[in-house]
Amino acid sequence: MIDVHSWPTPNGHKVHIMLEECGLPYRVHAVDIGAGDQFQPDFLAISPNNRIPAIVDADGPDGAPISLFESGAILLYLAGKTGRFLPADVRGRYRALEWLMFQMGGVGPMLGQAHHFRLYAPEKIGYAIDRYTSEAKRLYGVMDRRIERTGAYLAGDEYTIADIAVFPWLRSWENQGIDWADYPSLKAWFDRIAARPAVQRGVQVLADRRKPVRSAAEKEVLFGQTQYRRR
Template sequence: MIDLYYWGTPNGRKISIALEEMGLEYHLYPINIMENDQFQADFLKISPNNKIPAIVDQNGPNNQPISIFESGAILQYLGRKTGLFYPNDEQARVEVEQWLMWQMGGFGPMLGQNHHFSKFAPERIAYATDRYVSETKRLYGVLNQQLIGQDYVAGEYSIADMAIFPWIITHHWQQIDLEDYPQVKAYFERIKARPAVLRALAIQV
């Protein structure tokens, strides 16, 4: 059994999607980031950076519990644990990892800043908004180019796609029209239709 410490953000959804896709049993523990649950002492023991998601695998290595924070590290761990969506072949694995790191280092952080300055900031700062909207558009262009001629970023569906997809859900917050990125639009619809993804998106916290 895996304990999932979760809130319905793009980073949280990465892990609920992975758990559903991999057919792993899990128990969901809501961490309400709107009420600062992420700063509670018990949660900080699992996620010292006070961010969701985090997991505790009660049947980890040597059948001992293991706790993991950071969504990319969790995805890699689950991929290794199950042997699913994270190939063993080194060339294929590198292809998945570079797009996973692209999401972790760029697509997530830049879109997150876009969300903040475009939607949540108490005052609009034109320079900041323009900067992050511009970078968001550049990154969507990179993704659109990568998807030409293939259904998924690394060829086969993988943990990299599970990481990228949830950030596209909020494209309307990002001043992004998916009609401008036809490969991304098709990719988004393709993943959104997967039964495991639908189950994960139905979680209402």
């Protein structure tokens, strides 16, 4: 049994989707990041960067429990555990890994900044909004051209952890200032992924707990000085 400590965010949904796709048994433990659960000692013991998601697999590689944090590392671990969604051939594997790194280093951080400055920043800073909206559009363009070339998935013909990693971040396309009409190949890819039953189940995990960030206390926990305290 795998214990998943998570919240319904794009990074959380990556792992939820992967677990559903692999058919692995798991238990979900909600980490309410607006309430500050991510700073609790028990969670920090398995996720020292105080970010969701994190997992504890009771049946680790050597039969002993293993904990992991960072969603990309978790996807790689689950792919290795099950032998699924990461190509066996060397070229295919590295193609999937480069697009996984593209998500981890580009799509996640840049779209996250677009969300912050477009929706959550206490003051509207035109420079920041323009910068990160433009970067979001650039990244969508990179992916659109890639899918146009492959005709299927980011790594080629095969659905991989790269697709699983990217998809949840594009579900908030409207908040990122994106018009799907500008990215027809990527939109077709998005619809293809969204139609997968395991993906539909994965994005529903903890979905009833998700709510807009409204209170000053929640904003302080998520965006203020609370997160910078040494622990």
